[in-house]
Amino acid sequence: MRPLLASAWTEWLIALRFLLDNRMQTLLILFGITVGSAVIVFITALITGLQENVIERTLGTQAHIRILPLDEFNRLAPLPDDAVSLVLESPRAQRLRSISNWQDVVAVLDQHPRLPAVSPVVSGPALALSGVARASVALIGMDPERYERIIPVSDDLIAGAFRVGAGHAVIGSELAGDLGLDVGDKLRLDGGDGREAVVDIAGIFELGVRELDARYVYLDLKQAQTLLALPGGVTVIDTRVDEIFAADELARRIERLTGLQAESWMQTNGQLLNALTSQSMTTEMIRVFVGISVAFGIASVLAVSVVQRTREIGILRAMGSPRGQILRVFLLQGGLLGLIGSGIGGAVGWGLVQIFNIFGPGLFWVPVEPALVPVAMLIATLAGVLAAAVPARRAARYDPAVAIRYV
Amino acid sequence: MSDEVLCLQGIGKTFNQGTPLESTVLRDIDLRLGRGELTALIGPSGSGKSTLLNLIGLLDVPSAGELYLQGRPTRDSDDTTRTHLRNQALGFVFQFHHLISAFSVLENVLMPLIIRSGRPSADAVELARSLLREVGLEDLADKKPTEISGGQQQRVAIARALITRPPLLLADEPTGNLDSKTAASVFELFRRINEQFGCSILVVTHDPRLAASCPRTVQLVDGRIVSDELSKSSSG
Numbered sequence: 001m002r003p004l005l006a007s008a009w010t011e012w013l014i015a016l017r018f019l020l021d022n023r024m025q026t027l028l029i030l031f032g033i034t035v036g037s038a039v040i041v042f043i044t045a046l047i048t049g050l051q052e053n054v055i056e057r058t059l060g061t062q063a064h065i066r067i068l069p070l071d072e073f074n075r076l077a078p079l080p081d082d083a084v085s086l087v088l089e090s091p092r093a094q095r096l097r098s099i100s101n102w103q104d105v106v107a108v109l110d111q112h113p114r115l116p117a118v119s120p121v122v123s124g125p126a127l128a129l130s131g132v133a134r135a136s137v138a139l140i141g142m143d144p145e146r147y148e149r150i151i152p153v154s155d156d157l158i159a160g161a162f163r164v165g166a167g168h169a170v171i172g173s174e175l176a177g178d179l180g181l182d183v184g185d186k187l188r189l190d191g192g193d194g195r196e197a198v199v200d201i202a203g204i205f206e207l208g209v210r211e212l213d214a215r216y217v218y219l220d221l222k223q224a225q226t227l228l229a230l231p232g233g234v235t236v237i238d239t240r241v242d243e244i245f246a247a248d249e250l251a252r253r254i255e256r257l258t259g260l261q262a263e264s265w266m267q268t269n270g271q272l273l274n275a276l277t278s279q280s281m282t283t284e285m286i287r288v289f290v291g292i293s294v295a296f297g298i299a300s301v302l303a304v305s306v307v308q309r310t311r312e313i314g315i316l317r318a319m320g321s322p323r324g325q326i327l328r329v330f331l332l333q334g335g336l337l338g339l340i341g342s343g344i345g346g347a348v349g350w351g352l353v354q355i356f357n358i359f360g361p362g363l364f365w366v367p368v369e370p371a372l373v374p375v376a377m378l379i380a381t382l383a384g385v386l387a388a389a390v391p392a393r394r395a396a397r398y399d400p401a402v403a404i405r406y407v
Numbered sequence: 408m409s410d411e412v413l414c415l416q417g418i419g420k421t422f423n424q425g426t427p428l429e430s431t432v433l434r435d436i437d438l439r440l441g442r443g444e445l446t447a448l449i450g451p452s453g454s455g456k457s458t459l460l461n462l463i464g465l466l467d468v469p470s471a472g473e474l475y476l477q478g479r480p481t482r483d484s485d486d487t488t489r490t491h492l493r494n495q496a497l498g499f500v501f502q503f504h505h506l507i508s509a510f511s512v513l514e515n516v517l518m519p520l521i522i523r524s525g526r527p528s529a530d531a532v533e534l535a536r537s538l539l540r541e542v543g544l545e546d547l548a549d550k551k552p553t554e555i556s557g558g559q560q561q562r563v564a565i566a567r568a569l570i571t572r573p574p575l576l577l578a579d580e581p582t583g584n585l586d587s588k589t590a591a592s593v594f595e596l597f598r599r600i601n602e603q604f605g606c607s608i609l610v611v612t613h614d615p616r617l618a619a620s621c622p623r624t625v626q627l628v629d630g631r632i633v634s635d636e637l638s639k640s641s642s643g
Contacts, residue, residue, distance in 0.1 A: 006525025013521065014509075021509035315505040318466060319519045319567075320494020322487060401466035404501060405457075 011325055014316075015332035022305060026337070029301040033341025033380065034348060036294035040287050041349025041368075041376050046356065047283045049366030051276050055244065058269060061207045063119075063150050063238035064247045066268075067109075067254060068261040069099045096124045098233025105258050106237060114250060117149035117240035122221060124228040124235065127190040128171075130179040137175065137217045139189065141224020150240050153205050153218065159183045160203030165220040168202035172213035176204045189217065191227035199223075294380070295387040298337050302330055302391040313395050314403025323396040330392030331385050338384025339377060346373035412477060412575045412607045413440040413463060419471035420458055420630075432458045433630045436472070440575070440609060445601040447618035448611045450627035456611045457579060459627065463609065464497055464577050465489040477574060494523050498568030498606075502580040506552035506560055506567075513539065513548040516567045523571070531570075538566040541603075542596060558589035565596060569604060576600075578610045582617060594620060 019026045072092045079085055099105060102120055109118045122141040127134055144164055148154060153170065154162045160183035162170055169187060181187060185201050199219070206213055225231050239254075241247050247264035254262040266273055306313070313326055353368050418436040423429050432455045440446060450456050461467040462474060465481060474481050476496055481489065493499075498519075506515045516535040517527045527535075539545045542562040547555055552563065561581060568576050578597070582590035594610075594617050601608050610621065618624050619638065626634040 003524070009525035010521050017509035311503070311505055312507045312509075315499070315501070315507065316518075316522065317490070318464065318493060318499050319522055320490055320492075321522045322490050325522070399466075401461040401464075404466075404505065 007325060011328045011332055014329045015336060018305065018309065018329070019333055019336060022308075025301055025305065029297055029337055030341045030344070032297045033294050033337060033384075034345040036290045036297075037342040037345025037376055037380055038348035038352065039290055039345075041346050041372060042352045042356075043283055043286060044376075045349070045353045045366055045368045045372060047279060048369070049353075049364065051279065052367075053364040054272070054276065057208070058272060059244065059265060061151060061209050061212055062265055062268070064241045064244060064265050065115075065239045065251045065254065066263045067099070067105070067237040067239065067258065068235070068263065069097060070259075070261055072097075096228060096230065096235060098122075098230050098235060099237065099260060102234045102237065105260070108257065109237065109239060109254070114242050114246070115239045116242055117146065119143065119146035119150050119238045120221070120234040121147065121236045121238055122224045122228060122230055122234045124191070124224075124230070126192070126217070126227060128175065128179060128217060129188040129190060130181055130185070133179045135175060135178055136215070137171075137189075138215045139191070139217050139219055139224045139227055141219045141221040141228075143221055144218075147218075147238070150238050151207075153207075156205045156207050157203050158206050160201065162205070162218070163202040164218055165223075167197075167199050167223070168220075169199040170203040170205060170218040171201060172216050173204055173206040174210060174214035175217070176201070178214065187217075189219075189227060191229065193229065195227050195229060197223060197227055291379075291383060294341075295383045298334050298384050298387040299390060301337075302334055302388050303394070305333070306330065306391045306395045309395075310398065310403050310406040313398050314400045314406065317398065317400035318404060326398075327392045327396035330395050331388045334384040334386075334388025334392070335381050336384070338380040338382070338387075341384075342377045342380030345380075346376050349373070349376075410442050411439055411475070412442055412444075413438070413609075414475040414478075415439070415463070415472065416475070417472035418459075418462060418469045418474060420455070420462060420467070421470045424470060431630065433462075433469075436630075436632060438625065438632065438635075440607050442574070443601065443605045443607055444623060445598065445608045445621050446610070446623040446625060447621035448609060448625050448627060449613065449615070449618045452613065454627045455630040456627055460577055460579050460609070460611055463575075464499060465493050494519060495571065496573055496575060498571065498573040498576040500561070500564050500568050500576065500578040500581045502583045506563055508552055511549050511551060512544065512555065512563050515552060515563055516570055518567060519571045535566070535570060538569055539563070541600075542566045558585050558593065561585060561589075561593055562596065565593070565600070569600065569606070572604065572606070574606055576606050576608045578608065580611055580613070582612065582614065590614070590617065 071094055074089055074092055076087060106118055106120050109115055119142055124139055126137055126139045128137045144162060148162070158173060164170060171181065171187070176182065179187070181201055183201050183204060186198055187201060188196060188198050190196050225233060241250050248266045251262035251264040316326065350368055350373060353366050357366055415436050415438040418433060419431065420433040421429060421431045436459065448456055448459070462469050469482060476492060481492065507518065510518065513535055516538060517531060520527050520531050536545065536548060539548055542565055544559055544562055547559065552560055582593050585593060597608055597610060600606070612618055621638070623637050625632060
């Protein structure tokens with residue numbers, strides 16, 4: 001039995017020499033593989049970066065799952081058998097109401113291993129008045145420590161501090177502008193039916209979403225409960241999940257667990273998600289087709305090489321080179337082309353991303369995942385070996401007696 | 408161990424057996440080659456010389472008969488065994504040199520050893536250099552095959568065939584592609600190697616003058632051996 005290592009050495013030597021001997025051919029196909037893998041690396045980094053950025057921005061201002069009380073509906077008395085009734089039903093107005101037993105629900109959700117953050121919130125409409133200016137706002141009463149683990153408002157503060165309680169409120173930049181308010185100013189809030197409060201502006205945030213910056217008023221839980229006439233109640237429980245794309249599935253589980261309504265961000269951002277999915281599919285198609293054309297390039301170059309080297313393969317076989325050795329010489333060439341081409345291509349793609357980051361539109365920063373280039377190289381190497389399979393089998397099957405006389 | 412390097416018993420070869428294109432190229436060949444014999448195989452084209460050489464070189468399998476290489480039957484051995492035997496017991500020299508263009512002259516000479524056991528040892532490299540010296544090409548060791556002449560290429564091919572010290576060297580029209588002067592010198596080299604290394608050599612040629620310079624001449628016509636004679640000048 002031929003020692004494995006010795007045989008491997010021989011195969012490496014022959015494969016390398018064959019590649020170096022056909023320098024022009026090798027350079028051309030390497031160029032092709034380089035361009036292909038650079039495109040794949042660049043487009044993957046770009047689209048991944050873009051999507052992460054979009055999702056991050058979207059989820060930066062909303063909870064992954066919102067848990068709400070069930071909608072109210074009209075209860076109809078059950079009919080006796082074979083009776084027919086005609087009902088004229090108008091849907092019930094959904095009044096603001098608390099989640100019953102919300103403390104227990106929060107306690108249960110706190111124990112859930114896949115929900116790293118849970119924040120009970122009371123929210124409802126109110127009017128904000130400052131001098132003669134008035135604006136309709138959404139009051140958000142919450143516990144800042146819990147809430148910030150879901151939406152880190154502190155990160156987006158442009159003035160003051162994220163401090164509620166003791167008559168403090170934090171408002172958005174648009175609202176501050178509309179009402180001419182600054183940190184330290186006073187703001188009157190009117191929850192209707194004579195429930196009013198005057199609060200001090202402790203901070204101003206800018207989440208970057210106009211609607212939120214114009215409407216959100218953060219308050220202490222208790223104060224908001226009083227203003228919204230929901231003493232001791234919360235209207236929503238916001239949660240964060242460990243894996244954002246598992247939000248839908250977790251929402252269904254929470255519904256079964258609590259009997260409440262659970263809305264995942266994936267439901268509320270259906271269109272966005274749809275757009276991202278279509279984009280991913282397009283990228284995937286581009287990657288697959290570029291990959292296939294690169295693989296076919298490798299296969300055709302090696303097929304030509306096998307024909308060109310028919311006599312040399314014949315003489316190698318005559319000198320005692322086993323079929324397996326010839327097979328591996330050509331598989332190795334495919335693998336080497338894939339490895340080297342994708343190595344250079346990966347570096348070029350990485351460079352392109354950096355150029356995009358420095359000289360591009362600058363709307364967002366595209367990170368390159370450290371694993372991207374090594375994974376691309378691994379796949380390209382395997383694809384090279386696979387692409388070489390057909391020509392390599394052909395070379396290994398040559399009848400040496402015929403191959404030697406091939407002209 | 409017998410003194411016979413090669414023994415053919417009733418060898419026949421039929422191509423496309425069982426089809427309308429069936430053609431029998433060799434019939435009932437009996438041939439023995441002794442250790443250290445230099446034999447010329449001659450015959451008109453189409454007489455089956457190359458087919459016979461392929462069978463002896465274990466590149467092809469006979470349809471009938473048995474072929475013993477160093478006393479071992481080979482007909483039923485599998486491809487792996489035959490490949491191994493080619494590497495161990497046989498040296499090939501072909502009409503069109505068949506050096507591998509991607510390797511230097513020295514590496515070409517070493518190739519059978521590289522195939523056998525990977526990276527060549529210092530001893531192997533020394534042996535290759537001495538063989539190149541033997542064929543008068545020591546200075547060209549680092550050249551590429553494309554950079555040397557046809558006659559030189561054929562000498563390199565001979566050195567390569569000898570590197571494994573095979574008991575049997577097979578040469579198929581080794582001078583067919585060379586001018587008569589170069590051909591004569593290559594043939595001279597065969598004779599010298601035969602004496603020096605003591606390996607048996609079977610040379611296929613259609614040049615009667617070159618054949619006449621071999622001690623033994625076997626003539627093949629229509630797939631049969633029609634004559635097998637020792638030349639008078641030879642001591643036998």
